[in-house]
Amino acid sequence: MSNYFVIGNPIDHSLSPLIHNYWFTKYKIKGIYKKKNLQEDNLEVFVQSMRDDNVKGANVTVPFKKKIIPFLDELTKIAEETQSVNTITKKDGKLIGHNTDVTAFGETIKDLKRNENDKPLNSLIIGAGGVTPSILFAIKHLNNSASKIYITNRTKNNADKLLAETSKHFTENLKPKIVEWGNVPKDIELVVNTTSVGLIKDESLDLDFSDYTDMNNVIFYDLIYNPKETKFLSDAIKRRNKTINGKMMFLLQAKQAFFKWTNINVEIDHEVSKILDK
Numbered sequence: 001m002s003n004y005f006v007i008g009n010p011i012d013h014s015l016s017p018l019i020h021n022y023w024f025t026k027y028k029i030k031g032i033y034k035k036k037n038l039q040e041d042n043l044e045v046f047v048q049s050m051r052d053d054n055v056k057g058a059n060v061t062v063p064f065k066k067k068i069i070p071f072l073d074e075l076t077k078i079a080e081e082t083q084s085v086n087t088i089t090k091k092d093g094k095l096i097g098h099n100t101d102v103t104a105f106g107e108t109i110k111d112l113k114r115n116e117n118d119k120p121l122n123s124l125i126i127g128a129g130g131v132t133p134s135i136l137f138a139i140k141h142l143n144n145s146a147s148k149i150y151i152t153n154r155t156k157n158n159a160d161k162l163l164a165e166t167s168k169h170f171t172e173n174l175k176p177k178i179v180e181w182g183n184v185p186k187d188i189e190l191v192v193n194t195t196s197v198g199l200i201k202d203e204s205l206d207l208d209f210s211d212y213t214d215m216n217n218v219i220f221y222d223l224i225y226n227p228k229e230t231k232f233l234s235d236a237i238k239r240r241n242k243t244i245n246g247k248m249m250f251l252l253q254a255k256q257a258f259f260k261w262t263n264i265n266v267e268i269d270h271e272v273s274k275i276l277d278k
């Protein structure tokens with residue numbers, strides 16, 4: 001039996017075991033996926049324990065996506081850029097850190113825009129927390145050519161820090177711009193909530209998007225999927241904007257991790273999608 005883990009703190013709420021164990025059963029793989037609540041002091045010991053032959057991989061969640069990096073042997077380019085690892089694989093005895101959040105987010109945007117032209121999207125990223133660098137780089141990779149990226153965060157200092165840590169990867173004209181909390185730029189086509197605001201029902205970000213009323217080409221994206229419809233999204237629906245929650249991104253990051261571990265390209269079926277509605 002191969003062992004897989006998701007590590008974090010807290011970890012009780014994680015739905016990853018339900019998803020991966022569903023796929024292990026569906027695709028008849030002898031694997032078991034468990035939650036592990038870790039203290040930061042135990043990170044290194046955990047990573048060492050992954051070198052055991054019975055352990056085949058792991059997911060990493062809040063607050064260890066960056067803290068785990070010094071203990072790994074290699075990083076993929078995107079994990080290096082974002083300084084954020086959500087998936088660990090083993091190859092030739094080496095532990096490799098990946099970031100499947102970036103590609104998962106990118107895929108959901110491509111799907112949303114499938115029937116439209118591929119022009120870059122001026123984007124506003126709200127927040128500067130653990131998942132924000134993944135969204136920043138996903139948008140950078142999506143856009144390829146020019147487009148504006150704005151970042152706004154309640155605590156400006158945290159946005160400054162995020163920019164300082166990532167700016168070497170952006171050319172001067174594409175560097176993200178920080179906007180004061182409360183100001184909303186007039187020329188955005190994608191708004192992503194990367195904050196934790198909305199996890200509690202009806203909790204609301206104090207930002208005014210009324211200028212975007214009746215703009216059905218503007219995408220409001222909340223990374224939260226539980227609740228299904230945050231106030232950020234229900235307000236956008238009322239304005240008749242396009243909306244998406246974080247459910248598909250969550251499933252896609254899991255699908256991509258599963259592929260890295262097993263080489264199986266799982267189908268995202270109704271059953272697995274239902275698991276996240278619990």
Ligand code: ATR
Nearest residue numbers: 062127128129130131153154155158194195196197
């Ligand atoms: P993570 O563990 O994902 O890194 P975090 O560090 O708590 O989570 O960051 C969550 C994000 O939500 C941050 O951008 C945080 O803003 P601050 O940098 O100002 O703390 C944001 N956030 C949390 N509560 C918020 C609130 N009530 N209003 C606005 N932003 C909030």
